[in-house]
Amino acid sequence: MVLDFSQxxxxxxxxxxxxxxxxxxxxxxxxxxxxxxxxxxxxxxADGGGVRWSLVLDSSYQLSAIQAVLGIDAQ
Known part of the structure; x- marks a missing residue:
């Protein structure tokens, strides 16, 4: 899935x-x-395996879409 966001x-x-x-x-x-x-x-x-970065999303819609693909819960 490809999501467009402001950045x-x-x-x-x-x-x-x-x-x-x-x-x-x-x-x-x-x-x-x-x-x-x-x-x-x-x-x-992103945190693990030598990777560490974070990114603020534009909306909770983007968060929900990513959640659906990855099958993980948000904190």
């Missing part, structure tokens, strides 16, 4: 998540098992 695109599969940031041409990548989600503010958190 670029989020590409989510059952195995991994990629964030492609526009302008800076940066790609953040993490396996699904290293992803956490937070409800307030809606955030992606």
């Amino acid at each position: 670029g695109k989020i590409i989510v599969t059952e195995q991994e998540l990629q964030v492609r940031l526009l302008g800076a041409q940066i790609v953040l990548q993490a396996s699904a098992e290293d992803i956490g989600l937070r409800r307030q503010p809606p955030m992606l958190i």
Whole structure:
């Protein structure tokens, strides 16, 4: 699934998540098992396997869509 957001695109599969940031041409990548989600503010958190980054999402809709693909609960 591909989600557009204010800073670029989020590409989510059952195995991994990629964030492609526009302008800076940066790609953040993490396996699904290293992803956490937070409800307030809606955030992606990648932490594990040498990966550590976080990203505030534009809306709770984006959070719900990512949750549905990855099958994980938000904190």
